[in-house]
Amino acid sequence: MMQTLASAQPDILQKMIFGETPAPSEAAAWSDGLFLMITWFSIFCFVILMALMVFFVIKYRRRPGVPAQPSPHHNLHIEILWTVIPSASMLVMFVYGFWGYSYKIVSPDNALEMRIQGSKWSWIATYPNGSSSPETQPLSKMIVATDTSTSVTQGKEYPIFYVPENTDIRLRMMSTDVIHSFWIPEFRTKMDVVPNRYTGFGFRTPKLTANDTVIYHDAETKKNTTIAGRDMWVFCAEYCGDDHSRMAATLRIVSQEVYDQKMADWSVQLSPIDAGKKIWTQICKSCHETDGTRLVGPTWNSVKNSDGQFGFGYDAELADGSSVMRDANYYRESILDPNAKVVKGFAPAMSSYQGQLSDEDIDNIISYIQSLSDRNPNAGEDAGSSETESDTEAAGSDS
């Protein structure tokens, strides 16, 4: 193992640069140390140059009638010296940089591989068992539910990716549309997420300490509990359009037991509506609301508002003036070839999910969209199924 250049007890400079918490992994600490080494080198050079400049400006200020004293026009020895010293210093930086780079990019063979999918403007992480996280939390940590009757949340919820502590993680990433970049600032690493090509990097999660706690929000009971864990931000670092600055996620490091429990919970077979709802949370929600709100795309709810009436079973007025019934085939086409029929007043901003979503996924999404409408042909059959209370409420709320 290579010697870490950064101190485990961060000094003031280190805290100013990287924040209060020390780097969570050895690779990150190593890169911080390299940064500090370059910073000290830079400060040293800068102070010498500026001190000389200020000294000369004061000492050789112009005095009327006094000419500038002669001095050599060049000096080969000094010029060789100030070429060789910077070159040598930069060679050192290059070699250390190369070392640290391989340290960050390469991960052991037994690393846990997660697949990351980026799309405008959300992230999905898929685990080795095929499941993915349905949990979300708001951007601001300051605002949490206060009691059961009043709750305050951010408008946009960000997915929480659970990873076990003290484990090597490897990411295999791809984008479905434009270029994104997956950045975990605390691990000091990012990599672009490109369509039609896999990229990736690795990191080792730290061991949790007694101070590492996070608030766990149970979506069903709406209760908050404190569990051992550590949250880190994930940001999209490559500009990707309208909601680029809201393309975030939380990486939550938890104990192996909690992680295993989550894996077991999430791999349970869901009903089509719940499965569709889960896909909506992960992908569709950034552009399509289900409460009547207008986002980049139309709402899926059948609530009548100033934009007209949306939802399954209603006519859609298209940009070219014609209208078309919103039936299952309309939704299928809109997912696979979104620009074929664009609703009036909306930009053709959606890209195709051909090849991204399976036929089963599309069936499930359509089931979920149906369940939101008061013209749901399956309403009677659903009543006896495993559909949850809240979904039925949402479906019938406008009648």
Next chain:
Amino acid sequence: MSTPDTHAGHHDEGSYLSGPPGTISRIWQWASTIDHKKIGVMYLFAVLFMFFLGGMSAMAVRYELLDPIRTQTTEFLNASGEIEIVTVTTGESLKELLGAMGIGDSLTGSQIYNRAFTLHGAIMVFMFIIPAIPAALGNFFLPIMLGAKDVAFPRLNLMSWYIYLFGCTFGVLSILLGGVDTGWTFYTPYSTTTDADHWRVVLMVMAAFILGFSSILTGLNFVVTVHKLRAPGMGWFDMPLMIWALYATSIIQVLATPVIGITLLLLVFERLFHIGIFDPSLGGDPVLYQHFFWFYSHPVVYVMILPGMGIISEILAVHSRKHIFGYRAIAFSSLGIAGVSFLVWGHHIFTAMGELAAILFSGLTFLVAIPTAIKMFNWIATLYKSSIVINTPMMYALMFLFTFSIGGLTGLPLATLATDLHLHDSYYVVAHFHYVMMGGTVIAFMGGVHHWWPKMFGKMYNEKAGMLGAAIVFVGFNLTFFTQFFLGTQGMPRRYANYVDEFQTLHVLSSIGAVLLLVGFLIHAAVFFFSLKWGEKAPANPWGGLTLEWECESPPIEHNFHKEPILKHGPYDFETVVPPHCDPKDYPLPENPGKH
């Protein structure tokens, strides 16, 4: 100087600024001029106007970032026991501002922000900083410093000016139609797929394409002028360093700009005809675009900074009355930078390329730092045993040494692969390139404008007000951008309208700095205005310079020199020559001049 005049006809000529009576004939005289000085002055006011537009969009960006955009949803039970949902969005500062002006209702706060930063980048890069020094100051001074009457191809010069105007028209049209949100880099596949009304993106890309031709023609003109029109007696190593810098710049412009022309044309074809070069859904490669783009846009970084370095060499020598230390080292490092600049484009793509390529480009990138460091040391060494006067141009030159050193040194962690993976596309990069582009080029440009202002317009400016403006710009600049280094290392990505709460303090400080910058530049604008209107007449050689532009009158006559100048001394022989038009009492010479 006292040799009999054989070139009759130039004595009684007036200043280039004097023209025929009547507004229309004056406008026609300027619009149809092939005089490099008039073209340079027209460029100067055009780029200053573009600097103003780009600066205003920067102010819009800083205004939005005072406060993150937040959507807050509150659920509560109302009196009748039903759940009520209230959604409030706060922090959409620009949207509110535009709403008050009655425009832009259909866009969200983030969409407006994305247009604002794209405008800032596109205007500043393509319409301000690339033409700023070569086309404005370069056009005016390159022929005079060489002792020529004009550039080699005066009509071609007028043509590049009109191409520049034509390109700017496309850009402004795109803005007036609603603006683009691609960022100034037009990365694919975002730029080929965004936005239904794609004519705006096409217009903006075409603007950059057309502006490229203006740049190529100016570069070509300068290369030929330097080769063919040097005054008798002026060898290559008797040229002022400003000329060396402009020469290196022109070579880059001629060689690199055609590549961006082809790339932007491919982008337009991709958008309009879906030919499938960059868009992966059509079988293309999106990263290929980045390689093409940076193959031009990295060398062009040196198109921006090299002329600035040339200006700094001139200002430091004249205002400290000292021979430049290591003249040849500075001249060759300009050419060295121009050469190496073609080999380092990959460092813009470290996070999207293979490991081997990343390692190679990291090594090559360090190479480009060495000639830059050498120039820095030479400038500081020039000040040794000199005679320094502090005025506005010299203040800007010293500020350049300060801010450009920070800009250069903070580039080291970006060339270092391990640390770049963290800093790439963060605010650290934003801070770094503003220290280089603004702390380098813009500061040098401001210094150059003040240095040559008396020569260009024949009027002095108010020195104290100029120095006050420079001091405010210095403080404002450092407050605006030094804070952004910390934002970057702590995890703030660039091009974000919205951010997590812990970054707000630094963002507010940065925005305060931007206001100071605006105040500083407004003071400069007022100083220039007062100088043109009421400034006292400038002497032919106010600073005691030795290069040829100080031998002609202020402002120069139409053909620059009354007779063809013959070079009798080097550009920096302050130890042995009393500057032209100067009183030897004010310019005492040392008794034992130094050895060469």
